[in-house]
Amino acid sequence: MATQLKIKVNEREWTVAAAPETPLLYVLSNELQLHGPRFGCGLAQCGSCSVLVNGVETRSCVTPVASVQGKAVTTLEGLPAWYAAQKKLPQAPALHPVQQALIDEQAVQCGYCFNGMIIKASELLSKTPQPSEMQIRLAMNGHLCRCGTYPRILKAIQRASKAMTGVAR
Amino acid sequence: MIPRRDFLKTGGALLIGFSFRETLPAQQTRGATAGPPDAKQIDTWLAIHPDNTATVYIGFAELGQGSSTSLLQIAAEELDMEMSQIKTVRLDTNVTPNQGGTYSSASIQRGGPQLRTAAAEARLALLQLASKQLDAPVERLTVSKGVVSVAGSPQRSVNYGQLIGGKLFQLPFTGSAPVKSPAEYNVVGTSVPRNDIPDKVSGRYTYMQHARVPGMLHARVVRPRGQRAYGAGAKVLAVDESSIHGIPGARVLRKGDFLGVAAESEWDAVRAAQQLKVTWDNTPTLPSNAGLYEQMRAAKPTDRVVLERGDVAAARERAAHVVTQGYRGPYQAHAPFAPNCALAEVTADSALVMCSTQDVYGTRNGLARVLGLPVEKIRVQYYEGSGTYGHSCYDDVAQGAALLSQLAAKPVRLQFMRWDEHGWDNYGPAHVGEAMAAADAQGKLVAYEYQGWHHNWSAVETSAQLALGIPATPWNAGAAQQVSPANCGGMYDVPNLRLVNHQIPSNDYLKGGWLRSPLDLSFSFASEQTIDELAYRLEMDAYLFRQRNIKDARWLGVLDAVARAANWTPRRAASNRSDAKVVTGRGIGLGTHLVSYGAAVAEIEVNRETGRVVAKHLYGAMDAGLAVNPGFIENQISGQLVQTASRMFKEEVTFSTTNVTSLDWNSYPILRFEESPEVTAVVVQRLDQRSTGAGEEVMAAAAAAIGNAFFDATGVRMQEYPLTPKRVLAALARG
Numbered sequence: 001m002a003t004q005l006k007i008k009v010n011e012r013e014w015t016v017a018a019a020p021e022t023p024l025l026y027v028l029s030n031e032l033q034l035h036g037p038r039f040g041c042g043l044a045q046c047g048s049c050s051v052l053v054n055g056v057e058t059r060s061c062v063t064p065v066a067s068v069q070g071k072a073v074t075t076l077e078g079l080p081a082w083y084a085a086q087k088k089l090p091q092a093p094a095l096h097p098v099q100q101a102l103i104d105e106q107a108v109q110c111g112y113c114f115n116g117m118i119i120k121a122s123e124l125l126s127k128t129p130q131p132s133e134m135q136i137r138l139a140m141n142g143h144l145c146r147c148g149t150y151p152r153i154l155k156a157i158q159r160a161s162k163a164m165t166g167v168a169r
Numbered sequence: 170m171i172p173r174r175d176f177l178k179t180g181g182a183l184l185i186g187f188s189f190r191e192t193l194p195a196q197q198t199r200g201a202t203a204g205p206p207d208a209k210q211i212d213t214w215l216a217i218h219p220d221n222t223a224t225v226y227i228g229f230a231e232l233g234q235g236s237s238t239s240l241l242q243i244a245a246e247e248l249d250m251e252m253s254q255i256k257t258v259r260l261d262t263n264v265t266p267n268q269g270g271t272y273s274s275a276s277i278q279r280g281g282p283q284l285r286t287a288a289a290e291a292r293l294a295l296l297q298l299a300s301k302q303l304d305a306p307v308e309r310l311t312v313s314k315g316v317v318s319v320a321g322s323p324q325r326s327v328n329y330g331q332l333i334g335g336k337l338f339q340l341p342f343t344g345s346a347p348v349k350s351p352a353e354y355n356v357v358g359t360s361v362p363r364n365d366i367p368d369k370v371s372g373r374y375t376y377m378q379h380a381r382v383p384g385m386l387h388a389r390v391v392r393p394r395g396q397r398a399y400g401a402g403a404k405v406l407a408v409d410e411s412s413i414h415g416i417p418g419a420r421v422l423r424k425g426d427f428l429g430v431a432a433e434s435e436w437d438a439v440r441a442a443q444q445l446k447v448t449w450d451n452t453p454t455l456p457s458n459a460g461l462y463e464q465m466r467a468a469k470p471t472d473r474v475v476l477e478r479g480d481v482a483a484a485r486e487r488a489a490h491v492v493t494q495g496y497r498g499p500y501q502a503h504a505p506f507a508p509n510c511a512l513a514e515v516t517a518d519s520a521l522v523m524c525s526t527q528d529v530y531g532t533r534n535g536l537a538r539v540l541g542l543p544v545e546k547i548r549v550q551y552y553e554g555s556g557t558y559g560h561s562c563y564d565d566v567a568q569g570a571a572l573l574s575q576l577a578a579k580p581v582r583l584q585f586m587r588w589d590e591h592g593w594d595n596y597g598p599a600h601v602g603e604a605m606a607a608a609d610a611q612g613k614l615v616a617y618e619y620q621g622w623h624h625n626w627s628a629v630e631t632s633a634q635l636a637l638g639i640p641a642t643p644w645n646a647g648a649a650q651q652v653s654p655a656n657c658g659g660m661y662d663v664p665n666l667r668l669v670n671h672q673i674p675s676n677d678y679l680k681g682g683w684l685r686s687p688l689d690l691s692f693s694f695a696s697e698q699t700i701d702e703l704a705y706r707l708e709m710d711a712y713l714f715r716q717r718n719i720k721d722a723r724w725l726g727v728l729d730a731v732a733r734a735a736n737w738t739p740r741r742a743a744s745n746r747s748d749a750k751v752v753t754g755r756g757i758g759l760g761t762h763l764v765s766y767g768a769a770v771a772e773i774e775v776n777r778e779t780g781r782v783v784a785k786h787l788y789g790a791m792d793a794g795l796a797v798n799p800g801f802i803e804n805q806i807s808g809q810l811v812q813t814a815s816r817m818f819k820e821e822v823t824f825s826t827t828n829v830t831s832l833d834w835n836s837y838p839i840l841r842f843e844e845s846p847e848v849t850a851v852v853v854q855r856l857d858q859r860s861t862g863a864g865e866e867v868m869a870a871a872a873a874a875i876g877n878a879f880f881d882a883t884g885v886r887m888q889e890y891p892l893t894p895k896r897v898l899a900a901l902a903r904g
Contacts, residue, residue, distance in 0.1 A: 076372035110233030111369030112555035148811025150845035
């Protein structure tokens with residue numbers, strides 16, 4: 001049965017009516033009409049529905065909406081602001097550096113997996129600002145891409161790492 | 170007609186889509202009637218707006234390949250406008266022209282010339298208008314950024330928007346206007362960035378899966394987990410509707426054996442589909458993986474000699490070296506990253522269907538049949554989904570959504586679940602190939618033969634088959650379902666050649682459909698390994714042997730380009746083997762899909778203890794004639810190489826005698842980040858050649874290169890892919 005739940009998404013409080021066990025993804029897509037997290041498998045296998053919950057990459061397709069009450073959910077749409085808060089920037093940039101790097105590398109094909117790729121890469125770079133190639137591959141291994149854009153995503157993450165740390169590598 | 174205004178009446182941000190008032194201020198009537206718009210009118214192809222911008226109407230779908238940008242480059246070039254001045258609109262059977270579907274890498278190949286001549290003709294008409302206004306002959310006019318000025322007097326100028334903005338050309342499209350020569354190109358041939366990428370990375374892009382309309386129901390289909398044989402369909406024996414009574418919002422919708430559930434809440438629909446108790450006819454109808462290839466070879470085929478020249482048998486008799494080998498390739502799935510989705514509103518006499526079809530007009534025909542409505546009462550709009558790579562379930566889901574909307578008398582959004590898409594795909598068909606190549610003692614190819622067995626694609630969508638009992642029939646034969654001269658020996662200068670296609674009946678097998686580079690990976694894996702083996706027997710280097718036996722300058726061009734990129738140093742294959750646990754190898758291969766030219770080199774690692782094979786570096790060279798946007802082709806080559814690695818190492822549809830059993834990413838694994846190869850993409854630019862396809866033309870070459878690299882590493886020929894650890898260990902044990 002649907003109940004009133006309060007959730008915090010992209011720094012905003014929402015009251016939604018949903019059965020508590022409803023996967024967070026359906027609430028984000030249908031009640032909040034967000035385009036970042038998206039349906040891919042419903043099985044936590046592919047990563048297209050990923051969001052950050054308290055800064056940790058989480059598969060929203062298998063996460064009950066009730067379980068994120070009291071936590072901070074960040075979607076692709078809120079990523080630049082999340083980044084600004086982390087870096088204590090006076091205002092949010094238009095794009096997270098990972099997003100900009102993906103444009104610079106023209107890494108995208110169909111782009112459907114990029115929600116998860118960007119969320120995961122942002123999480124990685126927040127914890128490990130200068131990851132090795134192997135660290136990137138391992139961190140990203142749970143995110144699938146059907147178009148085969150892995151090589152360019154790898155380059156883009158390396159580029160974003162440089163941009164964020166200001167270090168020539 | 171659908172009351173479009175009502176349909177679009179939005180409840181705030183709920184409706185995702187576009188309104189014609191926003192995109193076409195000048196032509197509010199465009200879209201009011203069923204298309205296709207008349208291809209012989211200039212207005213069908215483009216419109217000039219008062220602000221001196223243009224809208225170009227194209228019939229090809231953006232699938233992540235960049236065609237919605239590169240086709241605009243062609244228009245911008247001929248119109249002498251900047252890319253920033255030109256946009257396009259969503260594909261829509263009421264709005265955009267019918268250029269045929271977006272398959273066979275056709276966007277630039279077929280769409281480019283049409284658009285180029287239409288834009289050139291529009292420009293000429295604009296110059297004639299400007300000539301009157303500026304009182305100067307057309308020959309003295311120049312154009313830059315859509316501003317026409319008189320040569321030598323730049324102050325005498327007028328822009329396109331002032332000339333015709335918001336008005337129709339009302340001119341026939343004759344195709345007679347001269348187009349630019351490649352030497353004059355400023356925009357074509359350059360790697361401008363893609364239009365769609367910024368929105369795709371920011372989360373602003375509207376994929377099909379995002380589309381919603383007010384008052385709609387969420388729906389799911391209910392089918393057996395994994396399809397049976399194509400001819401058997403699925404048969405409902407009993408439905409227990411009480412099994413979902415605990416979900417008050419959900420209802421069962423049924424027509425024949427087509428079964429679905431719908432609810433206002435998406436989660437209710439998902440739960441209801443999982444809980445609904447259905448008894449299905451479970452009679453075995455499939456050969457299972459274990460019996461597949463044997464059953465295919467035992468089937469009674471329809472034989473066709475695709476190509477024959479000289480006397481193969483006599484030449485083979487005289488040859489110094491003869492290699493005969495048999496190869497097998499599995500069913501593989503499109504497995505789009507997002508399962509297909511469609512949204513339909515069907516009324517008693519009309520239908521609007523939004524879906525991710527690669528061919529809006531083809532999909533409209535199928536919907537007319539299923540709904541029992543005339544085509545002109547149906548409107549199909551394209552929303553990009555995830556990459557489909559061919560005929561995934563986009564038609565099936567569109568028909569399913571339309572049927573459910575008809576049954577519910579409400580708009581219905583049907584989202585396939587992962588197992589629906591994986592389990593009810595139109596798989597790329599399995600293939601058995603037997604190749605023979607023969608050479609004289611000097612290493613000159615003297616005879617070549619290829620015989621291939623496979624079934625055709627399926628012509629009936631599952632939704633239609635189950636709902637209406639339409640009998641399963643095969644797709645009519647076409648070049649892409651035949652043994653392909655482009656992959657089977659056609660690149661070689663060989664006087665005696667014979668290609669035979671054995672089409673087996675399709676109803677006892679899985680549903681088939683065109684999967685990116687259809688059959689080509691199997692053809693090339695077989696053919697190019699046979700050629701490689703012949704070079705090996707001759708104790709010749711694989712690259713030099715090919716070079717010696719090719720006359721065609723364009724095949725030689727890609728072969729040389731890839732060898733250069735990979736720093737290929739000649740030696741006999743398998744001459745660098747070692748006894749180490751992990752061994753390395755390199756291989757070269759040629760191949761394409763009907764048109765264009767592809768060559769690849771693979772550098773791989775084989776773990777002889779675990780059987781794990783990893784591509785370390787893949788190189789691909791492609792000649793697709795005039796490369797309108799070389800950067801996009803590089804991205805295509807890169808993606809094709811990685812996807813080929815996935816298909817050669819990981820992908821195989823599994824099935825028992827009753828059902829397909831590969832239903833998700835665990836049971837149908839694809840290549841992951843950790844195993845992704847380094848890639849090198851080489852675009853062979855041919856300004857003087859017409860543009861041909863680039864979306865799938867290096868995969869066959871890469872498949873062959875991988876097979877040949879395995880032999881180089883181990884001295885063993887893999888005769889069946891994917892090269893899974895189990896299969897590799899078995900092959901190594903056989904030696």
